[in-house]
Amino acid sequence: MNSITNSRWTDEVMRRRVRRRYAAERLFSALGLAAIALSVLFLAFLLTTMAAKGLGGFVHTEAKLSIDFAKTDLFLDPASLHGPDAAQTVAGADLEGAISKAAASEYGPAAAQMFSGAAVERLGAAIVANPDILTRKADLWLPVASNIDIAAKDRGDDRSERLVRELQQHDALKRSFNTQFLTASDSTDASAAGVFGALKGTFLTILVTMALAFPIGVLAAVYLEEFAPRNRWTDAIEVSINNLAAVPSIIFGLLGLAVFLNLMNLPRSAPLVGGMTLALMTMPVIVIAGRNAIKTVPPSIRDAALGVGASKMQVTFHHVLPLALPGILTGTIIGMARALGETAPLLMIGMRAFVAAPPGGIASPATALPVQIFLWSDEVDRGFVEKTSAAIIVLLLFMLVMNGLAIFLRNRFERRW
Amino acid sequence: MSLGLAFVAILIVSLAAGWLGYSRARRLRSATRLHSLPVYHGSYALLWAVIPALLILAAWAPIQSRLVNQAIMASPEGRALPSFDMQRQAILSEARQIAHGEREQGFNPQSSMLAPRIRDAEQRYALLGGTVAILVALGAAALAVRRGTPQFRARTGVERWLMVVLFAASLIAILTTLGILLSLMFESLRFFQLYPVHSFLFGLEWSPQTALRADQAGSSGAFGSIPLMWGTFFIGAIIAMIVAVPLGLMSAIYLTQYAPPALRSWLKPILEILAGVPTVVYGYFAALTVAPVVRDFGLSIGIHSASSESALAAGLVMGIMIIPFISSMADDSIAAVPQAMRDGSLAMGATTSETIRKVLLPAALPGVMGGILLAVSRAIGETMIVVMAAGLSANLTANPFASVTTVTVQIVQLLTGDQEFDSAKTLAAFALGLALFLITLLLNLIALQIVRRYREQYE
Numbered sequence: 001m002n003s004i005t006n007s008r009w010t011d012e013v014m015r016r017r018v019r020r021r022y023a024a025e026r027l028f029s030a031l032g033l034a035a036i037a038l039s040v041l042f043l044a045f046l047l048t049t050m051a052a053k054g055l056g057g058f059v060h061t062e063a064k065l066s067i068d069f070a071k072t073d074l075f076l077d078p079a080s081l082h083g084p085d086a087a088q089t090v091a092g093a094d095l096e097g098a099i100s101k102a103a104a105s106e107y108g109p110a111a112a113q114m115f116s117g118a119a120v121e122r123l124g125a126a127i128v129a130n131p132d133i134l135t136r137k138a139d140l141w142l143p144v145a146s147n148i149d150i151a152a153k154d155r156g157d158d159r160s161e162r163l164v165r166e167l168q169q170h171d172a173l174k175r176s177f178n179t180q181f182l183t184a185s186d187s188t189d190a191s192a193a194g195v196f197g198a199l200k201g202t203f204l205t206i207l208v209t210m211a212l213a214f215p216i217g218v219l220a221a222v223y224l225e226e227f228a229p230r231n232r233w234t235d236a237i238e239v240s241i242n243n244l245a246a247v248p249s250i251i252f253g254l255l256g257l258a259v260f261l262n263l264m265n266l267p268r269s270a271p272l273v274g275g276m277t278l279a280l281m282t283m284p285v286i287v288i289a290g291r292n293a294i295k296t297v298p299p300s301i302r303d304a305a306l307g308v309g310a311s312k313m314q315v316t317f318h319h320v321l322p323l324a325l326p327g328i329l330t331g332t333i334i335g336m337a338r339a340l341g342e343t344a345p346l347l348m349i350g351m352r353a354f355v356a357a358p359p360g361g362i363a364s365p366a367t368a369l370p371v372q373i374f375l376w377s378d379e380v381d382r383g384f385v386e387k388t389s390a391a392i393i394v395l396l397l398f399m400l401v402m403n404g405l406a407i408f409l410r411n412r413f414e415r416r417w
Numbered sequence: 418m419s420l421g422l423a424f425v426a427i428l429i430v431s432l433a434a435g436w437l438g439y440s441r442a443r444r445l446r447s448a449t450r451l452h453s454l455p456v457y458h459g460s461y462a463l464l465w466a467v468i469p470a471l472l473i474l475a476a477w478a479p480i481q482s483r484l485v486n487q488a489i490m491a492s493p494e495g496r497a498l499p500s501f502d503m504q505r506q507a508i509l510s511e512a513r514q515i516a517h518g519e520r521e522q523g524f525n526p527q528s529s530m531l532a533p534r535i536r537d538a539e540q541r542y543a544l545l546g547g548t549v550a551i552l553v554a555l556g557a558a559a560l561a562v563r564r565g566t567p568q569f570r571a572r573t574g575v576e577r578w579l580m581v582v583l584f585a586a587s588l589i590a591i592l593t594t595l596g597i598l599l600s601l602m603f604e605s606l607r608f609f610q611l612y613p614v615h616s617f618l619f620g621l622e623w624s625p626q627t628a629l630r631a632d633q634a635g636s637s638g639a640f641g642s643i644p645l646m647w648g649t650f651f652i653g654a655i656i657a658m659i660v661a662v663p664l665g666l667m668s669a670i671y672l673t674q675y676a677p678p679a680l681r682s683w684l685k686p687i688l689e690i691l692a693g694v695p696t697v698v699y700g701y702f703a704a705l706t707v708a709p710v711v712r713d714f715g716l717s718i719g720i721h722s723a724s725s726e727s728a729l730a731a732g733l734v735m736g737i738m739i740i741p742f743i744s745s746m747a748d749d750s751i752a753a754v755p756q757a758m759r760d761g762s763l764a765m766g767a768t769t770s771e772t773i774r775k776v777l778l779p780a781a782l783p784g785v786m787g788g789i790l791l792a793v794s795r796a797i798g799e800t801m802i803v804v805m806a807a808g809l810s811a812n813l814t815a816n817p818f819a820s821v822t823t824v825t826v827q828i829v830q831l832l833t834g835d836q837e838f839d840s841a842k843t844l845a846a847f848a849l850g851l852a853l854f855l856i857t858l859l860l861n862l863i864a865l866q867i868v869r870r871y872r873e874q875y876e
Contacts, residue, residue, distance in 0.1 A: 021768055028770035032671025035664045036684055039740050043691050046702055053705075219586035227583060237587050240594040246791065246861045247854065248798020250825050251597060254850040257832065258600035265482050280593050287590070313576040341695025344800035347829055370697045370801075377701050377805060385705070392698050399693055407686075 050392050057390025060178040060191065061152040063114065063144050063167055065102055067123075068137040072098040078131040086131070090124045099123060099142070107170070110163055116145035118180060118192035141174065146190035146383025181390060185358055186372065190383025193376070195391050197358040201271055201351070201366030202340065208275020208362055209339050213282040214332055218321075220283070221290030221328070226316050245284040252281045253348025261349060269350040269365040277349055278339040285338070289331020293324040326413035330406045337402040341395065343370040369395050419539070420478060423547030427470045427554045434558030435463030441565050453571035461571040464578045465561035470554035477546035481539070488538040494530050601854060604847030611841045612640050617848060619643060623811035623822075625831060625842050640845050642852065644811035648728070648821035652803060653796035656732025656817060657739055662789060664736075665743025670773055672744070673751055692741035700805030703734035708806055715818035722819055726808035729817040735802050739792050746791065750784025750868075751777055755875055783871035790864035794857045800825040824849050 008014060076093050099119055104112040119142035126140060127133065144152070151160035152173060167173045185197025220241070228234040256277035260266045266273050297320050305315040346352070352371050359366035367375070369391065376388040439459030445451060451458075489495040489509070498505045512531035516539070565571070609617070620641015668688065672681055708730040715723025754777050762772040778785070808820030809830060831846040 021771070025768040025770045028773070029671070029675050032667045032675055035667030036671050036676075036688075039664060039668060039691060039737070040684070040687055042737050043687060043694075046694070046698075049702065049706055050698070216586045216589055219583050220590065223583035223587045227580065228587070237590055241590045242865070243858065243861060244590060244593060246794060246857065247597070248795075248800070248825070248857055250798065250800045250828060251601075251850055251854050254828070254832075254847060255593070255597050255600055258604060258847070259596055263600075264479055280589075283593075284590065311572065311576060313579055317579075337693060341693075341697065343695070343697045344804075344825070344829070348832055352833060370695055373697050373701065374801065374805070377704065388701060392701060395695060396698065399695065403690070403693055 047396075050389050050396070053386055054389030054391075054393045056153055057386040057388075057393075058178055058181060059153075059175050060118075060143050060180075061149045062141040062174050062176055063148075064139060064170075064172040064174075065099065065115070065142050066106065066137060066139045067098060067102040069098075069134045070136065072101065076127070076131075076134055078134045086128045090127050095120045095123050095127075107163070107166060107172075110159060111166075114144055114148050114163060115142055116191050117187060117189040118143040119145075121180075121192065141176075143178075143180070143191055146381060149191060150382055181387070185356055186354060186367065186375070187356060188354075190379070190381050190387055193384070193387055195369065195372065195394055197355055198367050198369045198372035198391070199394070200358040201274075201355070202368040202370075204271035204359060204362050204366065205274040205278065205346075205351075205368055206336060206340055208272055209278040209282055210332075210336060212276060212279035213286055213335070213339075216279075217283045217286030217332070218290050218328055221287045221294060222316060222321065224287070225291050225294040226312070226320065241284045241287050244280075245288060249281055249342055250344040250348065252277055253345030255280065256345060256349045267363050267365075269353045269355075269367075270363050271351075271359060271366050271368075272362040273349050274346050274351050274366075274368065275362070277345045278342060281342070281345065282335040282339045285335035286328070286332050289335070290324070290328045293327025293331065294320060296327065297323045323415070326409055326415075330410045330414070333402055333406040333409070337399050337406070340402065341370055341399060343368075343374055346371050347374070369398075420474060420481070420543050420547060423474060423543065423550055424471075426547070426551050427467060427474065430551065430554045430558060431463050431466035431470075434466040434554075434562055435459040437558075438462030438562050438565055438571075441562065442571070445565070445567050449567045451567050452569060453573075457571040457575050458565045458569070461574045461578075462558055462561040462565070464575060466554045466558035468578065469557055470550045473550045473553055474546065477550065481542045481546055484542050485535065485538045488542075489531060489534055492534050494527065494534055498527065597854065601847055601851040604844050605851045608841065608844035608848045611844065616640065617642055617845075621813065623827070625827070625845060638841060640841070640848075642824075642849065644813045645822060645824045645827055645849070646852075647813055648807070648811065649797050649823040649825070651815070651817075651821055652728050652732040652735065652807060652823060653799065654793045656729060657736035657796045658789065658793065660733055660736025661739035661743050661792060665740045665792075666747050666785065668740065669744040669747035669751060673748055674769060674773060674777075688741040688744060691737075692745075694738075696738065696799060696801040697805070699734050699738050700801040700803075703730050703802055703806035707734055711818070720816070720818045722816065724808060724818065724820040726806065726820040727818045728807060728821045731803050731806040732817070734806065735796055735799060738799070738802065739796055742792050742795060743788060746788025747781070747785050750781040750788065750871070753784060753872060753875055754780045783867050783874075787864040787868035787871070790860050790867070794860035794864070797860075798825065798853060798857050800829065804829050824853050828853075 009018070076090065099115045100112045103114055107114070122142050123140065143149075147156055147160045148164060150156045151164045152175075155161070156164070164173065180192065181194045183196050184192060184194030187193040220237075224234065224237065224241075228237070256273060260273045260276055261268055266276075301319055301323065302315050305319045306312075310318065346368050351367050352375060353365055353367065354375075355365050355367050373388055373391045373395065376384045376391065379388075436459065438461060439455050442451060442453075442455035442458035446455060490498075498508060508525050508528045508531070511525060511528035512535055515528060515532035516535040617640050620639060621643050622639040622641045623644045624639050672684060676684065708725050708727065711727050711730040711733070712723045712725045715727065715729075758776055758780060759772055762776040763769070767775070803823045803826050807823060807826055809822050809826065810820055811822050811827075812819055814821065828846045828849050831842050831849075
């Protein structure tokens with residue numbers, strides 16, 4: 001009760017109390033700012049770490065090598081290297097041995113192992129493109145093996161470092177954009193590994209997901225919002241959709257494994273099964289987004305259409321659905337972006353196999369980009385560290401594009417009634 | 418004939434039926450007044466032709482694959498197959514690929530001998546099923562086209578079909594839920610026939626390595642789930658929440674109560690980006706960048722058991738992943754508190770922070786609690802971060818620098834790798850899956866209940 005008698009604001013006790021309260025106020029607001037700044041800083045840290053580690057993956061080191069083809073024992077006849085079988089003929093020759101000998105004779109015995117699978121492929125392509133080099137001595141720039149690549153970019157083991165210094169003295173090293181990273185598939189050799197196969201697998205998987213989840217999700221949303229009678233069935237459907245949206249993704253993987261693979265005997269590791277599993281996971285998201293979008297279409301539109309004689313079905317499909325479509329599409333794209341980054345369910349249905357060639361169709365074995373990242377992150381070879389981060393950059397770019405598209409659609413087409 | 422061909426044939430039949438119905442109705446319209454537009458007459462014929470036939474085809478496909486299998490097993494080449502399950506499956510899948518022209522030669526000579534058998538059997542059964550489906554399509558199309566008279570209510574018929582399709586689409590959700598429950602329960606029951614339920618639920622030891630042969634020493638396989646449940650709870654519900662709840666809550670408070678609109682319009686999308694980063698990226702970050710730092714920190718403060726697969730590293734990164742989730746849930750519940758309560762408190766002379774702490778937060782508490790429960794459920798089900806950053810050894814420890822393992826890690830561990838499907842190890846994964854599903858379901862239901870009741874309070 002003391003404070004009541006003492007409530008003069010000019011009083012020293014009161015002023016001290018007010019000061020304390022204002023200090024608490026400032027502290028609280030600063031804490032809030034600190035919390036959000038910490039989250040933002042973390043995002044920035046994550047992105048810069050990935051960029052710093054991954055940008056190197058888009059660049060590779062090439063070394064100059066002069067091969068005197070006349071002296072190698074490749075037994076390739078330039079005249080036979082025309083036509084469609086040329087690539088196969090070249091692949092049968094011992095290019096690796098030729099490269100290794102040429103490197104050893106040019107830079108010393110330590111250099112015999114400085115080139116790897118990527119260099120063999122490059123040389124093969126060069127021979128097919130221009131068979132005449134087989135008759136003469138040629139200077140070629142070939143991508144080096146990953147331990148040399150690491151030594152040239154950063155810090156490698158002592159032997160590789162010495163070799164790199166030696167090569168630099170000969171002016172025989174250069175950096176160039178690693179096109180192979182974007183065009184090749186998985187490989188056990190870090191210098192030859194690329195993301196194209198995984199990208200194609202992801203593309204096919206998302207295509208299947210989209211083809212299944214979008215129509216089913218939209219139709220289910222239309223049914224629940226426009227036609228469903230209020231009864232127990234509808235309640236059950238609503239409860240299960242809301243619940244499915246919160247089920248852990250790995251459970252959907254178990255479902256895919258038990259039902260699609262073991263019960264229905266669909267092909268393992270295939271984008272078809274991956275897409276179906278992700279479709280089940282994405283569908284509730286699309287249904288919820290679709291229902292919200294349909295809800296925002298004002299009843300006056302429906303009344304007007306009904307008033308001029310349209311049937312309930314015509315009202316829905318001619319008027320309500322087109323008006324709700326931008327909202328539905330936004331939700332769909334966000335759901336698809338989530339499916340794109342999903343890894344665990346795909347692991348369950350076997351899309352973690354080593355697939356060295358891009359998948360031919362939705363039924364052939366494939367891997368997806370997030371799974372590829374997971375697989376590479378497990379590799380011991382140090383060359384895979386920057387490949388993993390580079391693949392993450394590619395994945396994040398895709399997510400950014402999809403989310404940007406969703407935001408664009410929302411701002412451009414969504415109408416406020 | 419293959420089923421794909423039958424599918425194309427059905428599509429052609431139904432398109433033709435649709436066109437026929439449409440053009441007949443147009444001819445009728447030039448003479449009299451129709452009840453329905455010609456396009457409805459066309460769609461009516463098309464839907465009748467396509468839907469029943471495709472349903473038959475879809476039902477036939479799994480039956481056919483079973484019949485083909487039976488036919489192969491009954492053939493002399495099939496009886497000669499090895500009885501060991503994995504070997505037989507490998508040969509069969511090779512033979513199937515050869516039969517479909519996906520490869521020319523199998524590793525096993527038996528597969529090349531089986532291939533023509535498979536091809537024959539598939540062709541025989543596909544001819545049967547495909548013909549039935551096409552005949553149904555033709556019959557239904559003929560009936561539907563013949564009904565096209567001026568009085569015929571084709572639109573009503575089309576709309577009835579559409580209604581069926583809409584209902585079927587919404588049924589998929591129930592079917593998925595049932596599918597999850599049934600498949601998990603079925604496999605779990607088989608697991609519990611091999612391993613007692615109470616040892617699974619209350620066992621303190623988890624070491625799923627089963628012996629390949631009976632006389633092998635050492636590994637007998639123990640499937641006590643308590644260490645996994647503790648690890649899951651420790652990482653997802655304790656460490657992650659210690660990070661995420663204060664940061665998420667304070668972010669939401671700052672964004673809704675203090676931030677100027679311009680800053681807010683920048684910060685909200687950034688938080689959304691944080692929520693959109695794929696979990697495999699977080700996992701890689703946790704394993705590569707956070708885990709070594711945490712281990713070195715642990716060693717430097719004198720904890721010698723500090724592991725590079727510590728619970729702390731996984732939990733920290735998971736907490737950061739959950740921040741946007743908590744923030745948006747808290748945002749919603751704070752926004753649901755009536756403005757009058759806030760205005761009243763401010764009018765009494767309370768500062769903004771006093772209003773938040775003494776009025777808004779207590780009023781929003783049920784909503785915030787519901788949001789936290791949902792976040793816990795999401796953290797418990799999260800897979801990739803723990804697979805990449807947490808360990809495999811099932812320790813029952815509260816030391817955050819030690820390695821613990823979680824339910825999701827073990828599911829991935831048990832199911833990736835080549836093994837037959839009936840072993841206790843694979844079945845145990847489904848039992849863990851069932852436990853995970855039930856726990857998250859329970860958390861979600863409680864959370865939704867809390868949130869709903871709280872919303873009703875202010876409406």
